[in-house]
Amino acid sequence: MKQSNPNQGPEVSGPETDPDEPVAPDSPYLAGFGINAGWVEELEDQYRVDAHSVDESWSVEFGGVVEPRAIRDGVRPSSPSAGPAPASANLAPLEPVSTPAPTDAVGARLPIEPTPEPDEIRGFSNDLPNGGMGGFDQGSAPVVPGADPAALLHQADKHARVLRLIHSYRARGHRIAQSDPLGGQSTYFPELDPAHYGFGNENLDEPFIAGDLPGGSVQTLRQILTRLGKTYCGPIGVEYTHVQDPGRKAWLRELMEEGQNFPSLDDGERHRILEKLASAELFENFLHTKFLGQKRFSLEGGESLIPLLDHIVENSPAFGIREVVLGMAHRGRLNVLANILGKSYEAIFSEFEDSPDIDVPFGSGDVKYHKGFSSDRRVATGERVHLTLTSNPSHLEAVDPVVEGRAKAKQVHAGDTDGETIVPVIIHGDAAFAGQGIVAETLNLSQLNGYCTGGTIHVIVNNQIGYTTTPSEARSTLYCTDVAKMIQVPIFHVNGDHPEAVIHVTKLAMAYRQRFGDDVVIDLVCYRRHGHNEGDEPAFTQPRLYRKIREKESVETLYLKKLVAGGRISREEADRIKKEHHDALREALQVIHSRPPGPDESYEPRGPWTGYSRTRPDEQVETAVAIERLAQIATGTAQVPSYFNVHKKLQAILDARAKCVAEGLAIDWGLGEALAFGSLLLEGTPVRLSGQDSSRGTFAHRHAVLVDQDSGEEYAPLDHIGENQAHFEVYDSLLSEAAVLGFEYGYSLADPSSLVLWEAQFGDFVNGAQVIIDQFITSAHQKWGRMSGLVMLLPHGYEGQGPEHSSARVERFLQTCAEDSMQVVNCTSPAQFFHVLRRQMRRRYRAPLVVFTPKSLLRHPKAASPIEDFATGAFKEVIDDPIAAARPEDVRRVIACSGKVYYDLIEERAKRFADREYEIAIVRVEQLYPWPEARLLEAFGRYDRAEARVWCQEEPRNMGAWTFVRDRIQAIVGDKVRLECAGRPEAASPAVGSPRIHRAQLQALLGEAFGLDD
Template identity: 45%
Template sequence: MNHLKLFVAPLKWHGIKLLEKQDIARRVFLHGQRYVSSGTSEPFLSASNSNYVEEMYYAWLENPKSVHKSWDVFFQNANAGQAYDPHLPDQLERKASFLQSHGLAQTPGKAEKLVEDHLAVQSLIRAYQIRGHHVAQLDPLGILDADLDSFVPSDLITTIDKLGFYGLHESDLDKVFQLPTTTFIGGSENSLSLREIIKRLENTYCQHIGLEFMFINDVEQCQWIRQKFETPGVMKFTNEEKRTLLARLVRSMRFEDFLARKWSSEKRFGLEGCEVMIPALKTIIDKSSEMGIEYVIMGMPHRGRLNVLANVIRKELEQIFCQFDPKLEAADEGSGDVKYHLGMYHERINRATNKKITLSLMANPSHLEAVDPVVQGKTKAEQFYRGDTAGKKVMSILLHGDAAFAGQGVVYETFHLSDLPSYTTNGTIHVVVNNQIGFTTDPRMARSSPYPTDVARVVNAPIFHVNADDPEAVMYVCSVAAEWRNTFNKDVVVDLVCYRRRGHNEMDEPMFTQPLMYKQIHKQVPVLKKYADKLIADGTVTLQEFEEEIAKYDRICEEAYTRSKDNKILHIKHWLDSPWPGFFNVDGEPKSMSCPPTGISEDLLTHIGNVASSVPVKDFKIHAGLSRILRARLEMTKNRVVDWALAEYMAFGSFLKEGIHVRLSGQDVERGTFSHRHHVLHDQEVDKRTCVPMNHLWEQQAPYTVCNSSLSEYGVLGFELGFAMASPNALVCWEAQFGDFHNTAQCIIDQFISSGQAKWVRHNGIVLLLPHGMEGMGPEHSSARPERFLQMSNDDSDAYPEFSEQFEVSQLYECNWIVVNCSTPANYFHVLRRQILLPFRKPLIILTPKSLLRHPEAKSSFDEMVSGRSP
């Protein structure tokens, strides 16, 4: 039997030096051995009891009076390093006999039972922390288990007889037990009766909130969550907060009711059954604003989108209502999109904090979750341009449906970007509208995991499940989620377990496929009435005040409806989610139709070439093979010629001098798949020491970001597309490892890049670098599929620009994107330069070479790149 082994893992919040703890642990271990009787097979201080002793020890360190006197004496002697006394066991035995004879001490068996009972209570507490969510009352309908399993874990005390699992009995319920430091259910008390312990654990973990967090491998983070939810009395709201919550519920529900009355036969994908989502989002935004957030970027599917636009983003109601008018004429270019796909950008004052806040809801296609990486990319860009490296000013919120969150692979890809240095947004708050159905598909057929949110476990994101018919529980969870993100800069998931009062859309009949569920839904009292009745009953509001709040919002909707009839023209640009102030004229058109020459001075070419051929950091040892490459670059610069890699270097470098940020992302782009780029140098003698020469071109220059991505195309291309949305004054490039690999990102290409401007009047200058060439690598490595891009190219067949000096630029403006196959390095240089110098932004698809990267004939002279020259 192993004896006591304690205190080898430091707990951060105690601030104890590891070496000091190890020394104390050694002394406590030796001290404990004195009390081990050689005649017992299971010593009192054995390894099986070490966890409990460790808890007592940490409690004693914080406050010696918080533990029993016997533990206090034990730890004092251990810390003092008391010398071993061979007569001590005999002395203790005589003392114990004396105490027992006078009824002043327990027998060794009773003492061991006492410790075992304390250990059992500690295990019981841990069981609730780990598995309490399995029995939480999460379903508002009361008919489904949120985790798809009606099994009750045997270590949760749902009945008295289950105490036997821990070796406890009903007679132990009123015994008082010392609480471990890994729980906060005691509040200011250090010990509680077993009955009270179970009661408080059930209140915390088994009511309307289900917490999944014990898988997180950071003890401090687990302690933080425990304190937020276990501390008695934490979930209390003032009367003013309750009244605000009620008013927000009124707006959420009456908005849906108003649309249903006015346009009963229109699809709108209403929020009925999860009306609490509106106050939930507003709580997150209020709390985040309070902690310093100035800009919130959101992405969401169709469900409840109009309600979010109206009551969270605060889009003018008449602009929403006029979307239902089929006679409205479009004033802008393009096809437009259905109203529940449109985005919005709005700056306003947050009433809860009286601070300015900017809200952006990204437009998105019907392809569920496709917008996730786009939101993250735009958030990263906004943080980058503000110097917000810690994410304290800009944040993202992503809303999901339960079926899509579990089913769409891009969710997983996006999560795996969350902690990568060049992609992190310092934490995203995910809100899942878990209506327990996917169109007509039952959850048991839609996922293999217990919860739709289990994908979040891969990044140690805590998951807070909450019954959406308990508005106060939802508000508290959302407030904690905002604090978590601000404290730890990590993702967090709020799972709103709710229901869908109507079909998938308002014209759909759900009774065909979910008859029993919808029989219950038809009986379900709306959350607004439930909460209003509660507040009226406790005197927080009166019935008259409640009715006046309803009448007030109904009047606002009616007045907006009247004004909406005056709108005869639909302006899609009013729904723009990413405006570029000052880039276009007041009508949203280019300020000119001309493009300046794309060449640069020879001095500039020479300077960039020299830096590209050097190591601008002292005492930096590079690979011998790389030294040869740099010498070859220097020789080319002296001879006034460039190859493909050097032409790219010069185009990028010229932008940096002009203050244009350049970002290059993709798999292995730092070196280049074909080992031609080498934009990041690695010290051969110092691990992880790197140098990016392009960031050493000038003292005053824009930064250059080159970053190897995760092995993902869909997620990473979506991210870079979002990054390019934030500003027109940046060259954002994504490179496929081989051209054919872009097809795993086809959804981003089809739904955002090729058609985004037509649907949402959204310009974007993303650059796709696609290696192309039939060079013996087989059918999957040979072609960037240019025919697909050409097939998706589009312009107005009825409009043909007049021949003039502006003809070429006007022709490019009429296209949805630009597809090029450069034949020389100089072509490549000019095409990249033109991408920024054009008075508008179009996606640029470049078919780049493979063998030509090193072909001795594939070189261009400086003469083809100097000032005055263009492609």
Template identity: 50%
Template sequence: MSESPMSGHQGIDPTELGPNMWLVDEMYRRYRDDPDAVGEHWREFFEDFTPKLDPPSAASNGHPAAPAPDAVQAEGSTPAWGRAPRTPPATVRPAAPTAAEPQQQAEPSPEPAGEASPAAPAAPVGGTQLRGVAALIAKNMEASLEIPTATSFRFVPAKLLEENRRVVNRFLATNQGGKVSFTHLIGWAIVNALEMVPAMRKHFAEVGGKPFVVTAETVNLGLAVDVEKSGGSRTLVVPNIKGANELDFAGFWASYEDIIRRVRSNKLTVEDFAGTTVTLSNPGTIGTQLSVPRLMAGQGLIVATGRIDYPTEYQGSDPATMANLGIGKIIGMTSTYDHRVIQGAESGEFLAAIERLLLGGDGFYEGVFASLGIPYEPVAWSGDRGAVLDEDHRLEKQTNVLRLINMFRVRGHLLANINPLGGKVLSHRELDPSYHGLSVWDLDREFFAGDLPGPRRRSLRQVQDLLRDAYCQTVGIEYMHIQDPEQKRWIQHRIEGVDRSLPAPDQRHILERLGAAEGFERFLHSKYVGHKRFSLEGAESLIPMLDVLLEEASAAGAERVVMGMPHRGRLNVLTNIVGKSYSRIFREFEGDLDPESTQGSGDVKYHVGTAGKFTGRSGQTITVELASNPSHLEAVDPVVEGMVRAAQDNSGDRDRVKILPILMHGDAAFAGEGVVAETFGLSELKGFRTGGTVHIVVNNQLGFTTAPESGRSSVYATDIAKMVQAPIIHVNGDDPEACVWATRLAYEFRQQFKKDVVIDLVCYRRYGHNEGDDPSYTQPLMYQAIDQRRSVRKLYMEKLVNRGDITVEEAEGFLAEYRQRMEQAFDETKESAPPPAQLERRGPQPMGVLPPVETGVERGVLDKILQRVTTWPEGFTPHPKLARQLERRRDLLEKGAVDWALGEALAFGSLIVEGTPVRLSGQDSRRGTFSQRHAMLVDYRTDRKFYPLNHVSEDQATFLIYDSPLNEFAALGFEYGESVVAKDSLVLWEAQFGD
């Protein structure tokens, strides 16, 4: 029943981490040391790779890099932390260092290795002479007797540590992989407690016969690792984590694992043992409750942790009874210190600080969660109130458990990890058990689980796990607004307690499709630099989603789908789903445009429709038609519905299962355009219904430059779909397996209930709105995060390797195929390139001039405005490119030249200086569609906003400028209303051109 902190230590047995947890990291290391050491396919994969479990580089934490491996080796090391399986015996090397920098004190072994010298005295009966490492340990132990130590003891409740470690590991298991052990967390608490009680960083030193007390600035945390040698005997090594107090938890965890890995592979170096400040020892592995270890010279403190277990008097008690009584496990901890320089009170305070941290004080777990990118709130500590042995309390808690279950069904999506860019801690009071009077102490108690699948009675922990798995992983589903109980039950049966893992062929197919999606974009990117293509990058999961949708539909006997979609990813869908040939698309890029199209403006690629055949994996085919659409976003929605309805009626598809509508949308357009609501309004009407549309919102969290807070009043971009009680499935675009699973669910729902269903594919946009646009003017921090983000293909491949789902050789095969696809594309363009088209450009017709009006203002006023719109406040950091742009504006006026944007700023500025308020709204108006206006500056480091025209003079009128939602009718109507009342203001609405 007992658990040692070390038994949670999983760094030694890789199988417990996911079979290949280290594999990718190891290959990366080889690549980093010598890029030629890995195959050429891997190089592209590693270009932007950051190893998750690689410790921060020595340079980054201010320590010199370790000397070359091999300098010092542990003998036949099998670290016994966690009882690891034995590694093959290593070659015997020079004496391994043992506790407390032994290598600094190491002297040559008193006896040469090999035969004893004939002159040596006879060994005692049964005696074996201590040599090498063993002799050194003996020596060091004797030396340690000179240190006058004292020891403080404390038992610390382990309940919260256990619960939060569980949350962490459940998250890691479904995301990056890896496991955090109790010791990682306890070690981290020790490092933090040393910051809180710096007196514990002192040690004693004697120089020239004089005593000194030394306070270490950096904490080099020694880890006492018990190593089992090939012959079965044991020894001890104490390498340390350098500068542990300068790391965050993720860095500490990575360094810790790195050390254990190097112990295991005999790769420790002299540097690893140098300068230990404090040591952590854990004899809890073998069941020890408390121990008083020896303190080595040069250190002032050694902490020992015992096993994690129930107090001795409860050994053998019934776990259910203990849960009901609120009895939890504890950990014994000791602090053994050098009493010459550290006092008992300081040591006591130090252990108290560790306890406070392990009970969640000072944001301890919040820090751990944040550094690992876990988007949840940690479990909080609380005392056990209202013991459940009391009938009333039991009933009350039971009721609350049922309420919690319902709450997860209603609002669980708010805790779902659906945003690949993360950045926000997900929480909602009604999903917090404490809001329902339930605490950590209730987790092990049993309750009736209502209508959840599985046993009628189970622990609250099991209930909560099931709910979190169903509603709060990378899929969040809204369906409780549906009034039909049958539809709700149908959904619950498919998401509660259901294993969502995909079979191996599906995984490989997804990876292949992601390669096709990314490869196409990368190719266009390198070949047609600066061309608009409205890249799908950041949302590549759309391709496997459409693929599975067509696969399912064709397998079920559907004959045709009609799709409507906007600009984003359209070319990708045309090639990878509709089957339009690469060469046809490339020809359009090379200038072979349809002369009928928009005067050859080049936008035909994003608007023209086409029809093709999709062939599923099992060979079945289905006709796919992509409707032509105008630039006007969402205008195609009712058109697609009309096309489908006509086709259904013509072919006698009365059940509406043979011809299926699919609509794709951008998040801003879906939330903004009125025609979306109008089309939903048709969906259930006899004369208009098409048996349900599968909607996929490609939610890249921006509409051109407009963020959701300016673009919509609803929580989600998809809230409008609730008007027809459609289920809405939000899914993290960086989890392609979840995307595919969500698509299957959506399709099945549509077929079953003949109703609309919406998938909200939460993703990001790797570039600007189009490839020539710089998004970092308005969203600098978001784009710094996006720049760091590796493609979904790479992340998925890494995950498959880490989980052991594909081998390294298979991964290499996928990388080779990806490269080959690019090369083939290059060949195809070479073959297909036609002569560049000569398009006749007609200039605009002269429109005449308006009668002249006196508008002039004093030059001084213009200079003042210019000064304002080309400067920014102290401490504000403008975008580096913009700073230069504004500088040029100043030069312009000096030369007497004024461009459109400056002319406009001077006009607005002079109006407000004269006392006329100005109000302007429109799509992306604050920055300007052409990146020309910059009426709002955004701090490059903090996202803070500054509006220069609001600071021209003290008594000026207001200048108000807003990005509107992506609609025209409502925004224009609103501004017209403004102008009817605000007669003395200049009220403007700005339209946005085409796409």
């Protein structure tokens, strides 16, 4: 838990026992005859203050006591309200609003008949030993000498039932909360009915023990129901008793119950709410009339989102927050851009006009309601808050982990280890929050090391419909928010037509997030005034719902009426506010009609991206590292503290790595990667690697984190290889592809100076993150102008392991390659891998890098590199055949390939053509995209006398790189020679399950590659 600060409110310690648990008559809380001794003492003090404040049956028991116990013990009794400062001290003073009296709720809703007492005392069984007294002796252990045990038990049982009722309101009050502006909420829930506990109207003015309910330790049932009803059954419904931490529950409970869940706002705050509602509504109305029929995905019906977000931004400095990273879908996005981030009306209107003068300098561009934006907003106190709205696709909720990763990178860069100054805020839709699995994956990230951002404020714009799908069709849960209970965070359901309640909930959410560093969910229950888009007719499928919505006044109208009726604002002042906003909209439209828009500067690299080029450099970059430095790194990877107990087998591997460099032996893949990471770290480049089992490596080749065999302590040698080195991080991720890849992509958006890598357990599983790949990684630069240097490591290779452990789907990545969208490599040596990783960071250019990494080659003796290959040269996009290149005039067949199949080819060539290997040139295409045309021209030109040219791949012909390279290589070799393909037969599944068939297919494709009939 984070340390408290002045903005977090006082610390509230949790009770030793959970006060929210219902107290049964036979609970151990009830000592003696079912009565807690401390409770009796409190009741005694209450009796001494006012004898009529307790049930008359107790007067006999207390009659012989001369003075209150506290005074007798030398302590002055405090008033019921005395005690530690309430947790609400850090919020604005709270005041209740009028709600129906509990008398009406009890008497009118459900007639209550007196409940006859059964033969057995309620809650106790006469079958129990000693007449239900358990191990207590009725004659020897009375609470007060001479008391009637049955009467005491009956009285205790009534108090226990009241405590159960209090707990039910805390746990279930949301079931009848007035949180639906359309009035669709339930009005009755059995566990909230006093009759359920045996109480009727005649009990309303009886005093009962109220436990920790504010208002006194003893209150009448009427007082108890009034406070509980206002707190939990008004326009705010709260779910928080599922939170397992007692301290957090107690903190929330005190905040809410002290002020009965309603804010006390001054007129300035009320005017600001009205102004934001007016600006939100006028903006939508203006777009609707001026750009008729164009899609804008209106916020109408959910306008309270704008004052909610405005409150977060305006109050961020008071909580120590200096930056907010936002993510949201398309609904209401334009409104948020205009009224929260301050994107100019002119810029937004220009996008509606689709002016030919608008220059899209980087590719396809995107529709206006997908684009991101960032700004520095000056709040009322004069302080600045940086706002970032992350670009997103229409794939709902896909942006969630991207926002989290982006926020995490910003926090790390700022040294904000607890996430107190940079806060992610994600705005969801109700149907998507319940329906999209990536929501649960992202929530699961929230409390994990390496991914925690100190808490996210989730706001659900719950318009109670998903396109045309109703909630009953969209989810199996009671609320759209139920998935969030998995991480035990509070959930606030608030009526969007009660903007002051919305602001109160926002205050609670911010305070909770900052105090506990945890997520919090605001369910903004509202409605959608129009169809899914402005050209859609919702009454086709929801006629009754939209009949009701058409009759509803807007939230701005309702709130204005309330303020005018209360004398908080004049109608003239409200009209002035509206006129100012309307005039600004009208003038902005006139501006874009009178002059062409200027260049959009929002896409220029700024902040950490300053100095990075959008254009791929043609020149090579030096990536070699001196042997002395390589030796330092290799030695460092084998060193651990003296007390650290490394597994014996693993220590041998580490020692062998150090020996390889020291003695000039061949470097395998695991060491080659470590040398790349280590060299970058020593140059000041942080390295972050995450993925499933990435610390050790799926194939036990990395061992980046060592585990003490006795204590279980972890140690990362690469984080200790030199003074002033950069930080090395490696995380074993949760079992998710989509959320983790999205997180790392988001991280790379905010930190171009770090090498950020995501590794798939097997490349086959990368399609679990296909949305992240398609909508962000491969196209974000072309759509939104956003660069990323993310590296994806995808184990790929056919080794007879079946269709689920063979293919990273090379073809799918190549299909999306265009406009320098990314880089795709399939390296065949550790040195090549070393150089391509270093190239990724040494250039002032960033594009995603996809690396198809090996499995069987990790320890293949021929797939090792001499130390000289690391100390000289750079990454080679194409590697010529050293044997054939020595006698190019004798080459009769050229085989081009990429990746692991190269080693199958050279082995087969050595076996079949031992005395004339030079006749067959095997050219390795190490980089598939950007296509290395110039270097392939050079290689193929060297063998212009060859009679046959073949592309060889281990994948089926309808997969792999064949369809991508076919026309490109054919253009290089010309029309005189037809390019052939040697590969597995076309197939629906990427690989066979039978090792026998696998081997047969391999032999067949090798035969085709060499032109053999057998």
